[in-house]
Structures are given as structure tokens and as C-alpha cells.
Amino acid sequence: MGIPVLIIGESGSGKSASLRNFQPGEVAIINVQGKPLPFRNRLKTKHTDNYPEIQKLLPALADKGAKSIVIDDCQYLMANEFMRRSAETGFQKFTDIGKNFWNLVQLSISLPDDIIIYFLGHVERDQNGNEKFKTIGKLLDEKITVEGMFTIVLRSQAVDGKYSFRTQTNGMDTAKSPMGLFDMLEIDNDLKFVDQQIRDYYAINKEDKQQ
Secondary structure: OOEEEEEEOOOOOOOHHHHOOOOOOOOEEEEOOOOOOOOOOOOOEEEOOOHHHHHHHHHHHHHOOOOEEEEEOOHHHHHHHHHHOOOOOOOHHHHHHHHHHHHHHHHHHOOOOOOEEEEEEOEEEOOOOOEEEOOOOHHHHOOOOHHHHOOEEEEEEEEOOEEEEEOOOOOOOOOEOOOOOOOOOEEEOOHHHHHHHHHHHOOOOOOOOOO
């Protein structure tokens, strides 16, 4: 089964920038909002926030040899759907929005064993300062706990100009990773390094194929 990984953090905390060390052909990027990547690169992205299209893309990319797939700003899949359906009354749209995102994560799990799918998204805080993945409100949160679908959740952060990923919770967020995957509580915000660590940890075939 594929390995879904969740990367959460504030806007500007280095989530998208963490892709900078991937070379063309090493990663496939689904760019939900269509914004330019925050570094000079030759990485190609596919712009779409359409669930059916993404559901076709994931297995197609895997068949073409993409071993690492990124869905950038994935919370906008929910936010954009909500805005398109904002005129609808009732609670059914929240159920649908939650189900669509849940189905996408389940699809990523059904991909071949050597595929890692990175979901990059923002955080939100409650009145006590606790952090979690940002959705579109309590009605959705009552239906799914997004972090519960992931074994690996990294928290991006920028402190005094240093960008990093936190690998375990600080008691007020949902960061987590398997025992022994990372040696340190904080690591450089380098998603290629993270990708390699996960492949080594789970003894995944490291052979890359050109897309």
C-alpha cells in the first residue's frame, strides 16, 4: 500500500520550499492553487482542484514511474469545494466535502507499496492554542480527524530565519512519526531527505524511474 504523509504549517513556513532538492523526474506535483513554486526550478506541476481528475492522476502517475507525489496546499481542495457550493443550505455539503477528502487519502493508501504521497496543508488553532490541520469548520471535523489517517505528520516552522520540520508533537500540535524514523526532534525542511528516510525505514525499493 502507498504511504500518505501530511506536512502542515503556516503559510510561508517552508512547506512548498521543501521540494527544492528534488530533481525533474523525481517527484510529481499536483498544484491545487496553481501558484508558482517559491524557488527557481525545473519541476513541472499539474494545476487542478478537481477530485475526479486527481483520482485519475494518482494511479496514472504511479504507472508512469512517479514514486513521490505531492499534493500542494491540499486544504484548498476542501475550501474551493466549499466556496463553489456556498449557496447550498443544509449540512449535506459538509458530509460530501469530508467524504471527498477521505476518499482521496484512501486512494493514496491503495497505490503500490513504493509510492509516497505528500499532502501539504495549513494549520489552524483553537482558543487554547492547540494546532491541527486546517479544514472548513467543526461540522467537517466532527466527521473526520484528518491526522488520524496518517502515520507521519510533520510540522513546518520558521524560527529566526531557520526553516525546519518538527517530527514529534510539542504537546500542542499533531506532529508525529514512527519510532526511529528520525533521530532528531527537528530536521531541515528538505522533503527529498524525508523521502529518503521513509524509504530506508520501510525498506522501500529506491529505484527511481523517469516520468
